Amino acid sequence: MKRAFLAFLAGPTLLWAVPALAGEHVVRMAGMAYAPAAIGAKLGDTIRFVNDDGTAHNVFVPTVGFGVDLGKQDPGKEATLVLAKAGRFEVECVFHPDMRIAVAVSR
Numbered sequence: 258m259k260r261a262f263l264a265f266l267a268g269p270t271l272l273w274a275v276p277a278l279a280g281e282h283v284v285r286m287a288g289m290a291y292a293p294a295a296i297g298a299k300l301g302d303t304i305r306f307v308n309d310d311g312t313a314h315n316v317f318v319p320t321v322g323f324g325v326d327l328g329k330q331d332p333g334k335e336a337t338l339v340l341a342k343a344g345r346f347e348v349e350c351v352f353h354p355d356m357r358i359a360v361a362v363s364r
């Protein structure tokens with residue numbers, strides 16, 4: 258009885274102490290758009306950009322303080338962005354400036 262009670266107390270505490278595993282968010286590039294158009298993520302997560310389109314796209318972050326350019330992704334290619342800083346930024350495709358995705362990274 259006493260042991261069961263201690264296990265009950267320890268269970269949630271142990272869960273709380275284990276850091277959350279980094280998540281992966283998948284963004285598809287198809288039909289000249291990123292899908293989804295917005296992402297809420299945690300620090301340390303990654304975004305995998307998959308080009309499902311028939312044309313080349315790009316992953317470029319113009320937001321000051323978050324600048325990244327993963328370069329050109331030809332059809333069928335992927336690129337991964339590691340979210341190493343909390344905050345909000347925008348990703349755009351330099352070839353198609355109307356292609357945009359808003360990313361919010363929380364701690």
Ligand SMILES: [Cu+2]
Nearest residue numbers: 314350352353
């Ligand atoms: Cu594009």
